[in-house]
Amino acid sequence: MTRWIAPGRINLIGEHTDYNDGFVLPFALEVGCTATLSPATEGWSVTSAQAPGEVVVQPSGLAGREQVPDWAAYVLGALWLLHDDGVEVPPMRIEVDSDVPTGAGLSSSAALVCSVVCALDDHLGLGLGPDGLLALSRRVENDAVGAPTGGMDQLASLRGEAGHVLFCDMRDLTAQSVPFAPADSGLAVLVVDTRAPHRHADGEYAARRTGCEEAARRLGVPALRDVAEADLDDALSRLDDEELERYVRHVVTEDARVLAAVEVLRGGRVEDLGPLLTASHASMRDDFRITVPEVDTAVEALLASGALGARMTGGGFGGCVIGLVPEAALDAAGDGVRRAFADAGFGDPALFTAAPAAGARALVSPDIRGN
Ligand code: ADP
Ligand code: MG
Numbered sequence: 001m002t003r004w005i006a007p008g009r010i011n012l013i014g015e016h017t018d019y020n021d022g023f024v025l026p027f028a029l030e031v032g033c034t035a036t037l038s039p040a041t042e043g044w045s046v047t048s049a050q051a052p053g054e055v056v057v058q059p060s061g062l063a064g065r066e067q068v069p070d071w072a073a074y075v076l077g078a079l080w081l082l083h084d085d086g087v088e089v090p091p092m093r094i095e096v097d098s099d100v101p102t103g104a105g106l107s108s109s110a111a112l113v114c115s116v117v118c119a120l121d122d123h124l125g126l127g128l129g130p131d132g133l134l135a136l137s138r139r140v141e142n143d144a145v146g147a148p149t150g151g152m153d154q155l156a157s158l159r160g161e162a163g164h165v166l167f168c169d170m171r172d173l174t175a176q177s178v179p180f181a182p183a184d185s186g187l188a189v190l191v192v193d194t195r196a197p198h199r200h201a202d203g204e205y206a207a208r209r210t211g212c213e214e215a216a217r218r219l220g221v222p223a224l225r226d227v228a229e230a231d232l233d234d235a236l237s238r239l240d241d242e243e244l245e246r247y248v249r250h251v252v253t254e255d256a257r258v259l260a261a262v263e264v265l266r267g268g269r270v271e272d273l274g275p276l277l278t279a280s281h282a283s284m285r286d287d288f289r290i291t292v293p294e295v296d297t298a299v300e301a302l303l304a305s306g307a308l309g310a311r312m313t314g315g316g317f318g319g320c321v322i323g324l325v326p327e328a329a330l331d332a333a334g335d336g337v338r339r340a341f342a343d344a345g346f347g348d349p350a351l352f353t354a355a356p357a358a359g360a361r362a363l364v365s366p367d368i369r370g371n
Contacts, residue, residue, distance in 0.1 A: 004362050014255070015314070023168065024258065044093075082120070110153035118158070137157075159177075159359045165180040182324065189355065204317055225255060232249065236249065305332045
């Protein structure tokens with residue numbers, strides 16, 4: 001038996017910069033998905049503690065791929081892709097169990113996929129290494145499931161480190177750990193899951209992505225990451241398109257805010273993150289226009305009740321908000337958000353604090369067993 005755990009993640013700052021070849025700053029969460037692999041006599045069988053039923057497929061019966069329930073493709077995707085690559089994948093049973101809330105923007109999908117990929121690599125002795133694990137995890141979401149994720153979620157889940165954020169360059173998919181221990185400064189990251197229904201998220205995401213690509217094409221750069229902040233005004237004056245100008249302003253200033261956040265953290269000035277978070281939110285709300293009333297309300301309530309900064313995290317149109325909150329103000333901030341939601345007639349939000357935790361790791365491994 002082989003068992004791995006891989007965490008969900010929160011992006012501290014850097015939104016919609018990933019597909020513009022830019023910078024992001026996620027950290028791995030304490031909540032995660034465990035994947036347990038055991039040998040079987042026939043077929044590949046998968047179960048999830050969070051989904052009904054058992055799904056059994058035969059390695060040879062590849063025609064049935066599109067008939068498995070959506071959730072099972074996240075698990076079977078790695079087996080299918082390895083099989084396509086010519087790897088002999090023996091009969092096995094895979095059980096997954098996760099405490100990452102799904103669809104909240106905390107990347108339950110990457111937690112699930114990375115736990116399975118790491119367990120498979122270990123179980124079969126594939127020796128994929130860091131780049132291979134990342135590549136296979138991305139392919140599962142992009143090719144087997146068909147979700148256009150850019151790699152940040154998998155990087156954070158695989159390589160997160162306790163007490164650190166992961167400074168990722170999404171052009172070459174390299175990542176460096178940067179210390180982030182808010183508790184040392186008497187601060188905490190308060191997460192508000194607004195539970196707002198995602199409205200038109202897929203179509204709007206695609207529209208932003210296409211708009212950014214079109215803007216880069218018109219500006220004659222490979223990606224918006226290549227527009228320096230110092231050249232922003234010049235770039236905007238060349239676009240002559242109000243919508244694209246807003247997109248470019250968001251992406252260019254957001255990349256600059258990620259770099260500023262890294263400087264602030266390397267300098268040990270965690271409290272100086274606050275204004276960067278709030279500026280990021282304003283940019284997503286006013287320029288990129290990906291927020292909804294629930295997330296704007298949560299940000300305003302956090303700022304009004306003692307947060308040093310707050311922003312929506314994740315792709316937008318719902319999802320979670322994070323606030324950098326003095327520990328002494330946590331109760332007041334939570335009460336402030338709940339009151340603001342009640343006054344606005346929104347449903348109850350879920351609130352919890354999050355601290356950077358370790359990335360994917362073995363719980364039971366063939367190596368640990370010594371065979
Ligand atoms: P997020 O990654 O932000 O949580 P996604 O839409 O990318 O949202 O992924 C959520 C999907 O991942 C779920 O709808 C489900 O198909 C799958 N999933 C995640 N965790 C589990 C789990 N424990 N069991 C079964 N499916 C899961
Ligand atoms: Mg996801």
